[in-house]
Amino acid sequence: MRDDELRRILADANPWWASAAAGTDPTAWTRANRILRDRAGYDLGYRSRILDDIARGQPDGSLTVLTGPRRAGKTVAVLDTAAHLCAHPEVDPRQVIYASCDGMAARDLRRLITLGRALTRSVDAPAPRRRIWLLDEISGITGWSSVLKAARDAGDFGDDTVVATGSRWVGNEDVHGNLFAGRAGSGTGHRVRQLLPMGFRDYVTATHPHLPLPPVTHPGELDGASAADALSALAFGVDGVDLAWQDYLTCGGFPRAVAEHQRTGAVSTAYLRDLLAWLRADVDPDAPTDSVPLLLAGIAGRMTSPINLTATAAELGYPNRDLFERRTIRLINSHAALRCRQRADDGRAVTGTQHKLYLTDPILAWLPALVSPDLPRPDFTALNEMALAVALARAIDQQDEGRWIADDTIGYARTGSGNEIDLSPVRIPSTAGPTMTTPIESKWIDSGWRAEARSIETKYGHGILATKSILDLDHPVKAVPAPMVASLLG
Template sequence: MVVNEGQVAEAVRRDSPWWRSPHWAATDRDMLEAAGSQIDYYPLSLANIRSGGLYMLYGPRRVGKTVLVKRSIQALLAQGVNPLQIIRVTVDGWQANRLGTLYEYVVRVLTSSVGDGPRYWFIDEVTACRGQWWSVVKNLRDNTHFGDDCVVLTGSTNQDLDEAIKAFAGRRGPVDDPDRCLLPMNFGEFCHSLSIDLPSVAGLRADELMSARARETWMALAPYTDDLVAAWQTYLEVGGYPKAVGEWRRTNQVAVPTWQALWDVVRGDAITSGMNEVILGAVINGIGVRLSSPTAISGFAEEVGVARETLMKRIDALASAFLVWRNPRADNSGNADLRKQGKLYFLDPLVAKLPQLVNGRSQVDVTRLNEQQLGVALLQWNERVRPGSVRSGDWITHYRNASSEVDFVGKCADLGTRMTPIEGKYVSDSWRQEALGLRNSAIGTGILATRDILDATEGEAVWAVPSSFLAFALSFSGK
């Protein structure tokens, strides 16, 4: 897409309606939709942004990044910031070098009355620019007042983010947390959004799930077991995309246009890269069938009918788009061994259900979704304690030998300490029998994540804790 100065002006005026009216939010489609969702959900991924900072906000499409940006703009306006100091523009499909045109024309013409005063830039979908957008941003930070401004770049793909963040070294301003992530709601946010009456508990770290403090937490949650189990079942059905959660609250179902829009996101990049919709459907379905099992890529590729390299590229693209995540096998030291077969999971239950919804495939087994979302809870926790961990690093792994397997082991991304091992068995009885694999493994200790059984006897090598308890306690900061 070629973007000239006239098109820049049109795009910025369209995307910055507060320039024209202080009541812009009352007619803004995104803000009206968020208000009409009837859910209490205000993520803090852009909290405390400041002048001079260069922030990267990333996460999947349809997860609410645009609404979050607009709410942040509302907050700045409420603080008395001049509307012309706040610039938002969506640059999806732009040539990267046109970001320079954007900066120059906005400063020289559209907001010239501000002079050299600080500006707040919200540049949406910068990762969808064509070309090395990070080089243009780096040059602007080095050679213009853009380096003194607050800049928020948003993106829906992990591709090239490592290269970008490397280029931004020393240019991100006086901030400690420039990487920000917005993922689908965690379980705690989901419960809060649906106004489920649950006790306030202190967040637990992933390395203290069998501690004395954890035991106190499990006992505090025990009277609410029925409520938590019911909420967890709903979470496995609905997922954490805000629009889906809002529709479930109002109508007890996820509307067809919502999951269809999510499917459009999944297939858009695939079709652009030359993969047809039938094969893409087979890939998504194949991942769903393999949830909780090590994935042999060669056999998977043969099943789908594509070359191994083609399948790997498609899985890489899904992972880059924050739709799929990898759980590699751990070596004897607990580190990821990328030479061995790993597991693949989706980042949200609604994505896992797309083959069923779109093509009428078999429903994903709830025990596999339970395991997936336990892993996602750990993934989200790691991202909170160490921003950026969701896009780089193999912190969550699984253990496997000839006779046993443990679903989730690994290390905490902030301190490098060992996580409490978790084996997901969505059972309501015979938990001790199910725990034998964990108990008799080389690890020997950990938590069996059940459906509704709690047994946290002090001194026991294996505890039984409901999956909903674990996900709920991990939903809070845990720092």
């Protein structure tokens, strides 16, 4: 891009600069912004808090990478942050620089950083001031982390606060080496953050605000005394959370999908096709139109068991295992799928074993049947296990930054009799030192739970059996409705 094109892009993307120069309301742009206007059409009041620390503070020189699937609200979160900063009494709006990096090359990004500072130089009188850069969808630029590394090493950009968002985590982009080896600044928040669709707790807050929920609990203390006391006090609400959970397992947590389901009882075909377009672009852009629905349906139907890649590739019509595996890796990189490895008793992954594969939001499991009626609908037993697995993975990543993108969150275990424990203990930090997560077995049942608890009780002596609607806290393995388990995880 030429300099004049980049200057125009920056001027158009940062209308608050002109407002600040003219002495008018620097937040007036929010009423005209197309993305924020579109949100108003399906707004249930949900707001991600993922950038709250940046939105309410002075520039601190931190660098944050915000990743997550498309359509989950990263751009909305960034624009909300810009609006809060523009209204902050201690921030000059000209310190805030937003840019959508879609379609740019590395050289464009380098020049944009130079021009962004030059176009806001008026804010440096009488003394230089740090900037807050909001660089949206930067991960589409090959070598973007190297560009930011060079810029932070060489000039004032290294003292600025930077938020860089992206929808794909590509292994050959050395984000940690380029950006966090002494260049992350002084911020205290997570350097790599995941903005995923709403978890169940946020879903309930947005759609069933009257439902009481237990307090968020450390993943290693789900069957502890404090959690049991909190759950016991909420025994009266089991039916309500069960119905809310079934709604959540039907529509998932993408904000627009939640709003549409809440208002009409279904997710619109238009939005389903938006999700499908995202997945086609990121996973299989050159394949036939039914490729992604068939892939999602194939995974959704196999989520409760370790996946045999060779056999599954053949069953789904792939010419070889490698092609199928590349597609699943693209799903993982796009935050649409989550790997669950077999774990040993000490929590370490067992090499050379089959893994489970979960989709990361219920609507992705429903999408094949909703856009192609001849494809199977997902089973609630699988949806229940999937949603708990994702909730636990999110909680682990919250306790130990970077675990999700390192593909090292959840695991399953084998028992001596050959059975599986769905979510086996893995090692995570706690305030008291390293500990293990509570083992969880998922069973979509509302009776006869003691027989189902034998495997987890025999192997670990304690844990959680996540049921449909049974709450029984009087045994070493406690029966807890799956939605309550998800609520404990946050």
